[in-house]
Amino acid sequence: MSSVEEFRTEVREWLRTHLTGEFAALKGRGGPGREHEAFAERLAWERHMAAHRWTCVGWPGEHGGRGANTEQQIAFHEEYALADAPARVGHIGEQLLGPTLVAHGTEEQRRRFLPPIRAAEELWCQGYSEPDAGSDLAAVRTRAALRGGEWIVDGQKTWTSLAHEAQWCFVLARTTPGSRRHAGLSYLLVPLDQPGVEVRPIVQLTGTSEFNEVFFDGARTAAAHVVGAPGDGWAVAMATLGFERGVSTLGQQVGFRREFDALVEAARACGALADPLLRDRLVRAGIGLDALHAAALRPDTAPPLAKLSWARWHRDLGELAMDVRGAASLLAAGDAGDPYDLDDWQRLFLFSRADTIYAGSDEIQRTLIAERILGLPKEVRA
The missing domain is CATH 1.10.540.10 (Acyl-CoA dehydrogenase/oxidase, N-terminal domain)
Known part of the structure; x- marks a missing residue:
């Protein structure tokens, strides 16, 4: 063995x-x-x-x-x-920040932050996206200034997953006044339980609130809580994104397989398999899932290709689930106490609409593929 x-x-x-x-x-x-x-x-x-x-x-x-x-x-x-x-x-700390600190952090940062991540004693969230800087991450406006041995952070982050449960946030902030785009950014580790930090949950189509807005108004963190050199935050942030699309996606695909198999059984139970068009779409979805798995096992699969592929596949599966269930998919199974009680298929359909947006939208993935893989001319920016 x-x-x-x-x-x-x-x-x-x-x-x-x-x-x-x-x-x-x-x-x-x-x-x-x-x-x-x-x-x-x-x-x-x-x-x-x-x-x-x-x-x-x-x-x-x-x-x-x-x-x-x-x-x-x-x-x-x-x-x-x-x-x-x-x-x-604790996957954000374990899969994203932890490997980033191992690769780019100081020994002091590793001693301070890695043990509580491993023990699930401190939870983390990712402070990247902003109202005007989502997929275009280099447009961040959150700023931080070093004063009296501390970074003072001001700005707003949005779509911050699990910020309402986290104790810490790794924040991409502009620390060089007058800098633009990728230059002058720093990667800061900021505690959330302090004056100057407000977390507001965002209610989604599903009725739940995984995502949040986070407001920094004079929030503070120690001068030593910058990963990499001040001003070099873009390179560190890109390293984190590389870890985000690592081997854990194989487990994600096992979840996709479970959803697909359950949908086939649901189609069989309700008679939808008798419809040749729905049957053809289910077959194509199964082939697509096999292709995703094969691509994920290839070490040379570019992250933009992987993200673009699985996001569109999963979104399409949510749409297919609604079509398999027919009219029943339009009715929530709630009552007076909870009128918006969604079943698993409805939740899959609604939440998977975000798959092609978060972690880099489809449009951004296509631009990366065009510029970095195919070598086409770069997009013109103002």
């Missing part, structure tokens, strides 16, 4: 024996459009995982991880999804 197969078996057996008792009810809970579900209980599960060294498995051993290689990390994420384990609550 290979080391990867041994590792996979170890993950599978641990989940089988520990996702029981009080944690058994968490199976399938949480995830996009459903982050509000059993959050405190899922946090307890995350800390249980940490106690058994099953958080941050890809981190180097000297930073508290297991030093799992790429194949082992893929096995972990796949087995976690196959076990229907609850959506992770």
